[in-house]
Amino acid sequence: MKTAVITGPKDNDFTIKVGNVNGTGSASANTLLMKVLFRMGIPVVAKNYFPSNIQGFPTWYEIRASENGYMARSGRIDVMLAMNAETYQKDLACVAPGGYLIYDSTWPRHNVLNRQDITILGVPLSQLCNDNFASSRARILMKNIAYVGVMAALLDLDMEVVRELLNQSFASKAQLLDANQLAIDLGYQYAKENFECPLPFKATAIGKTDDHIIIDGNTAAGLGCVFAGATLGAWYPITPSTSIMDAFRAFCDEYRKDPVTGLSNSCVIQAEDELSAIGMVLGASWNGARAFTSTSGPGISLMNEFLGYGYFAEIPAVLIDVQRCGPSTGMPTRVQQSDILSCAYASHGDTRHVLLFPANPAECFTMSVQAFDLAEQLQTPIIVVTDLDIGMNDWMCPDLQWDDNYQPDRGKVLGADELEKMESFHRYLDTDGDGIAYRTLPGTHAKGAYFTRGSGHNMYGAYTEDSDEYKEIVDRLLTKWETAKGFVPRPELHGTDKSGIGILSIGSCHDAVLEARDRLAEGGISLNYLRVRAFPFNSEVQEFLDAHDRIYVVEQNRDAQLRGLLLLETKVEQDKLVPVLHYDGLPLYARFITDAVRTDLSRGQAA
């Protein structure tokens, strides 16, 4: 076995981390820095580590430039912009050997806080801003922009691009444009005059971001709901899902509002809680609309009862669950994939729910559209299980695609004409043998009327406490579950190696897994990789499990929930599945996986 290749920073391949205090307006500066790289054609991703707090807590922003387009967290900091005195010690410690730390040298820095293996550069940012800006607010804000100027000099950023972005941001605010340009120049000049610029690693324009966008998953999901034709969004605010409904509402205002009357052909209702939000979605879907809610783990817990109702009474619904760190309130602004089991079997009784697992913002867009089709085809709640990393971070994605020929699949719905011709209508009769019965919408025709209930019912829709009639219904729901396996998105297979070793993963682990796979291959370890994209698992998942002797199941929770689901729902032997679990609340990175795989394989060789 070859030894692992440890890669350091190089041109277009480095990570910058900015430590700030939240509420000081650093977001626009950090976004600017990231966008400059993107516009220079360098693939880039940003990870924002923010507190569950409004003002005064530490916050970090990581920008990874990756020529190969890896969108996972790098797990290595090459340049640390330490703007928060409170976290200075921690920020100093996180810099990779050989890296750089930049701090505000306006105030003296304690001698103890030093490292010999990195380069520390002091820039009097506060002093520069105090000398050049009058208001205290401007001094705070412009300090952030000034460090972008410092980075521009150190990384040799294209100043034309910086200017172009500033011009766009402040097109209608000339005064702000001047102030920002001045702040950039202050930082840039200081760095040029005092440091050796550029650093040994820098940014060079490479044109690898054409036909790509920078977008977060929540915006993409909200956009998907607009394109899918959703007319009701009902929700209760919860981090990290809130920006889905913000996006949905904003796009609806733009594309669905009559400019004269101000009236919209969609409706967003902020509910009193998640129980009500899902109730509204079920009511609207029962009535024939495409309706959805966005939430996170605690919301899923509250929605359980209605999810069981939707499953049993067979009502379409779309939920987007942006997972955060649990249990209980947990860490609301940190990521995990720990709702897998609670979503799969939400609610009491024998219930199962169809889940979709996007891996990036682009899939948030496509899968939110798919979710509405599946919900109506299968007449059941569909949960798009995404997470905070995908939902709230800015990812580089290929352009979103839309086919104007797309028409929504409304599933088996009988119209007035069909009902008129029928002798009688029975809601839960499986006439096609696929476990999916025909439904009717209120207001269509008197013959289509039925009584929707969560209590025991028979195939005719009538109340029952008869064992055989009850079993007929719940067994048919299993038939429908089998049908669903053919409808849900297929898993994505990478590699056709015969080594018998595989990786199986899910959602936002994807980019870290791809990168880990490349690193392992460089070290002579070839792994096939299957990314599960939906639950129920279809036959291809079983085939992958059968074809490999040892499978690393990579996921972001403590209890190996995906692995547990595979053990419950496939015929895989338990010992084959090796859990690789990352659950500290920060996004997964490739080295975590490569280390786990190498350790496990060397253990196997020793034995």
Next chain:
Amino acid sequence: MTYMRRPSVVHPGLPHNDLGLSARDYEGGISTLCAGCGHDSVTSALVQTLFELNIPPHRVAKLSGIGCSSKTPAYFASASHGFNSVHGRMPSVATGANSVNRDLHYIGVSGDGDSLSIGFGQLCHAIRRNVNMLYVIDNNGVYGLTKGQFSASADVGTTAKKGEVNIQPPIDACLTALTMGCTFVARSFSGDKQQLVPLLKAGLTHKGFALIDIVSPCVTFNDHLGSTKSYDFTRQHYHPTIHTDFIPPAEEITVSSEDGDTISVELHDGSRVVLKKTDEQYDPTDRNSAYAYLQKHTAAQEVVTGLLFIDEAKPDMHETHMVVEQPLIDIDFDTLCPRRSALEKIQNRFR
């Protein structure tokens, strides 16, 4: 079984409404509630209401939660879609349903447990949003299906069948509704169909949230001496404070408008409710005075009934949310979807 189909025998002499339908066309399955249950009287008043208002049955949506009262939508209008939801959550289902199809007539049937305990929050928020629906509370002060525990509407000191005395103070549905900004608040008694039917008609026609709290005795668990929700107690303490007449749009008003105690309110479709006061102090268009009056008389153990408050002017949910007049479910997909050209434009903001 709590659902049985009614035999489809129709007497040729039955009267028909403007749609050519008889009252039989508005009936549902045979009730499986206890013989003498007040809820069955409410059900039959609803049948009469729909029949007399000439509403096509398939244009009605019936919704309920869980409990004896919530079973009753199965016992009327079997040609209407029904949604028997989960406990206390019918208001949210009705809100969602209404938000996407404003053209149906929404009837919610709930109980005191469903509305005033487990579903209290949802009730308050549906009122707050002024969802256009008729919301009936069959109020009997007890949980029937779990065999007679007190509900949140039971008065302090009222006794259960086996002698237990209620110690927790009650929540008054009408006082709550008035506080939450409800635009139509009424109280009635299941034993007074004369009063109930015009109230139901007015409530269903009212544009906004119409709450009718109906004292509807539970013959099995709460109809004994010592109960304040029994038939006897209700009859003895019954105060029809406001007599309500419902006048459809085309009909002439026959009551004298010169009478100082009569108030006529026009509903959005041109029909009218004519309110005759038995107490001249009372003003059913003044929320504060309605509240004070109701509180005073409730404290004196009087069951004040009639249309207690009405406000036709307050915007409903569709108006406050600025939604188009056309039901959202009728808007075609090509109008809703911004299409590829728009997506390209949107994406340029993300470069």
